[in-house]
Amino acid sequence: MKIISILQYVGVLFLLLLSYLGGVLLYPLVYFFYYDGVKIPLWWWFDDEDGLYGAEYWRKAKGITKNNWLVSYRWCGLRNPMWNAKTKIRPISGKEVIIYAKGKLTRNGEEIALSNEAQINYEDINGRYQGNAGDIISKRFSILGWSFVWFTKKDKLYWRFSLVKNFYKGFWLEIRIGTSYRFLFVLKLKQ
Numbered sequence: 393m394k395i396i397s398i399l400q401y402v403g404v405l406f407l408l409l410l411s412y413l414g415g416v417l418l419y420p421l422v423y424f425f426y427y428d429g430v431k432i433p434l435w436w437w438f439d440d441e442d443g444l445y446g447a448e449y450w451r452k453a454k455g456i457t458k459n460n461w462l463v464s465y466r467w468c469g470l471r472n473p474m475w476n477a478k479t480k481i482r483p484i485s486g487k488e489v490i491i492y493a494k495g496k497l498t499r500n501g502e503e504i505a506l507s508n509e510a511q512i513n514y515e516d517i518n519g520r521y522q523g524n525a526g527d528i529i530s531k532r533f534s535i536l537g538w539s540f541v542w543f544t545k546k547d548k549l550y551w552r553f554s555l556v557k558n559f560y561k562g563f564w565l566e567i568r569i570g571t572s573y574r575f576l577f578v579l580k581l582k583q
Contacts, residue, residue: 415473495539510554
């Protein structure tokens with residue numbers, strides 16, 4: 393059963409990788425099919441969740457003030473290609489039942505449940521939460537440490553590994569692979 397869970401994850405990653413490459417290569421053409429909010433063909437390559445030109449937190453973090461083709465390509469073609477496919481290709485939804493957990497996760501110095509994922513979050517200069525992009529890496533809002541869990545949702549077996557660690561002199565490593573509310577493959581080095 394564990395092997396099937398791992399193979400399913402690898403298969404979904406392969407499909408999403410093909411979708412990603414399609415987005416990177418095809419989005420320059422797809423952009424011109426978007427007219428006044430009307431999605432004509434190739435809808436899968438538009439990021440409907442936060443619009444054609446990116447979420448506000450991302451725009452602020454990158455210092456973006458314009459709405460043009462390049463901004464749209466950075467958001468829809470490079471950062472979120474095939475977003476609508478990612479929203480459709482998902483694991484079963486439902487309550488996670490942890491059957492095995494190992495590791496240690498902390499938020500703001502307090503130990504938290506291993507059912508969470510290690511993740512870097514940001515805050516602004518006033519200490520307000522900004523999400524997964526922003527001004528300053530927040531030790532208060534980030535979930536630090538690592539965890540590995542096997543869990544079920546509606547009797548279907550899934551797994552997840554996550555790690556956030558100060559890698560070297562202010563460089564932080566973030567790894568999240570496996571399954572959460574979506575299939576994960578995150579590998580980031582942040583400063």
